[in-house]
Amino acid sequence: MELETHSFNIKTRGNCDIIDITSQIENLIDNSGFTEGSVLVFAGGSTAGITTIEYEPGLLEDYPAFFDKIIPVNINYHHDNTWHDGNGHSHVRAAIQGASLTVPFINGSMLLGTWQQIIFMDFDNRSRNRQITVQITGNKF
Amino acid sequence: MELETHSFNIKTRGNCDIIDITSQIENLIDNSGFTEGSVLVFAGGSTAGITTIEYEPGLLEDYPAFFDKIIPVNINYHHDNTWHDGNGHSHVRAAIQGASLTVPFINGSMLLGTWQQIIFMDFDNRSRNRQITVQITGNKF
Amino acid sequence: MELETHSFNIKTRGNCDIIDITSQIENLIDNSGFTEGSVLVFAGGSTAGITTIEYEPGLLEDYPAFFDKIIPVNINYHHDNTWHDGNGHSHVRAAIQGASLTVPFINGSMLLGTWQQIIFMDFDNRSRNRQITVQITGNKF
Numbered sequence: 001m002e003l004e005t006h007s008f009n010i011k012t013r014g015n016c017d018i019i020d021i022t023s024q025i026e027n028l029i030d031n032s033g034f035t036e037g038s039v040l041v042f043a044g045g046s047t048a049g050i051t052t053i054e055y056e057p058g059l060l061e062d063y064p065a066f067f068d069k070i071i072p073v074n075i076n077y078h079h080d081n082t083w084h085d086g087n088g089h090s091h092v093r094a095a096i097q098g099a100s101l102t103v104p105f106i107n108g109s110m111l112l113g114t115w116q117q118i119i120f121m122d123f124d125n126r127s128r129n130r131q132i133t134v135q136i137t138g139n140k141f
Numbered sequence: 142m143e144l145e146t147h148s149f150n151i152k153t154r155g156n157c158d159i160i161d162i163t164s165q166i167e168n169l170i171d172n173s174g175f176t177e178g179s180v181l182v183f184a185g186g187s188t189a190g191i192t193t194i195e196y197e198p199g200l201l202e203d204y205p206a207f208f209d210k211i212i213p214v215n216i217n218y219h220h221d222n223t224w225h226d227g228n229g230h231s232h233v234r235a236a237i238q239g240a241s242l243t244v245p246f247i248n249g250s251m252l253l254g255t256w257q258q259i260i261f262m263d264f265d266n267r268s269r270n271r272q273i274t275v276q277i278t279g280n281k282f
Numbered sequence: 283m284e285l286e287t288h289s290f291n292i293k294t295r296g297n298c299d300i301i302d303i304t305s306q307i308e309n310l311i312d313n314s315g316f317t318e319g320s321v322l323v324f325a326g327g328s329t330a331g332i333t334t335i336e337y338e339p340g341l342l343e344d345y346p347a348f349f350d351k352i353i354p355v356n357i358n359y360h361h362d363n364t365w366h367d368g369n370g371h372s373h374v375r376a377a378i379q380g381a382s383l384t385v386p387f388i389n390g391s392m393l394l395g396t397w398q399q400i401i402f403m404d405f406d407n408r409s410r411n412r413q414i415t416v417q418i419t420g421n422k423f
Contacts, residue, residue, distance in 0.1 A: 001142045001143065001144060001278075036144065036146060037144060037276075038181055038276055038278070051236050051237070051239055051240070052187060052235075052236065052239075052240050053187055053232060053235075053236040054187040054220075054232055056220070056223050056224075057219070057223065058218065058219035058220035058221070058222055058223040058224075058229065059218075059219070059220045059229070059232050059233070059236075061219040062218045062219050062220050062229055062232070062233055063232075063233055063236055066211075066212060066233050066237070069211075070211055096237070097237065098239060101239070101240070101241060102181055102183075102241050102243055103183065103241065104146060104181055104183050104274050104276040106146050111183060111185050111274050112185055113185040113186035113187055115186075115187050116185065116186055116187040116240070137278070138144060139144065
């Protein structure tokens with residue numbers, strides 16, 4: 001078994017911006033030559049998350065609406081007393097979503113469902129440049 | 142270190158059906174001969190999730206009731222404008238629950254708590270046949 | 283590639299007590315001699331969770347307040363009909379938070395953001411002694 005650690009950068013608009021990062025991860029697996037193993041996708045930072053969803057326009061409205069409802073922007077957060085940057089909700093959303101995801105692959109292909117994409121979600125309240133880590137572990141033969 | 146990728150199928154009733162898949166995973170570890178490592182459990186598809194819970198009748202009511210409350214069935218989802226299949230809530234529930242779980246094991250036994258089972262949750266709004274991937278990584282000696 | 287399974291114990295106060303366990307994990311990586319790989323952090327037990335957050339006093343109030351709102355203590359849970367231990371909410375909170383987290387590292391350092399700490403959350407309704415598993419996988423050269 002071998003492992004390789006890669007990364008790539010994306011620009012986001014913040015405010016629950018959802019970015020489909022599936023193809024970037026597929027390309028890294030393709031180019032690495034790994035055939036069987038798993039890929040760990042990790043978001044460094046405390047206002048972002050990683051999960052899977054069907055990446056279609058309806059859910060790109062529904063999923064942010066869910067966060068707006070259960071973790072509203074316009075209530076008081078003690079976090080804002082510490083930093084005054086108005087993103088208390090961003091931190092709470094990121095903590096419940098989670099910063100990492102691991103996906104298995106065989107024959108060089110991730111075992112995702114047909115309508116299942118890997119997404120990066122930026123919960124911060126402003127545009128951000130983000131680095132995503134992709135660590136591939138497995139066999140090359 | 143070595144890795145093996147296995148899978149098994151289950152039939153679910155959908156609608157927050159919770160299936161205890163702990164024994165299937167234990168059997169795969171037992172039969173593989175791995176002694177120390179980790180097992181990655183992955184749900185392919187965008188309307189299902191994996192987590193751990195105490196698998197007892199009370200929580201099998203409480204956990205679905207929690208999803209019914211924070212992500213109701215009977216509100217409008219933009220997703221349904223795209224597909225008209227009435228399962229917008231299923232997708233939102235799956236995205237917040239998460240599709241993968243990794244559990245460490247030593248001496249061939251997963252380090253679960255006594256009352257902690259691995260569950261597959263089917264959030265779709267109909268009965269489904271599901272394939273679950275179980276990738277075991279570690280040492281066999 | 284090699285792997286090592288470690289553990290350490292913490293005492294918690296329960297009731298959404300949030301413990302920063304980043305330095306214990308950093309020390310285990312440092313002492314192991316691993317340079318590149320990933321660390322799997324796992325909470326055995328069905329009333330605890332693992333995630334990342336900015337560990338500062340404001341969020342230590344905001345994150346428990348979020349759980350109090352969406353999974354209240356003082357409603358009826360069927361779980362309590364089974365065990366009468368009053369911690370139905372603890373189980374539901376743990377199931378949605380998740381019991382495991384995997385973090386990549388290179389040059390012996392985890393790729394966490396500057397304000398991103400790894401936390402153990404104890405959702406039980408009483409003080410507990412907890413064992414946390416830390417499994418390190420990767421290369422030592």
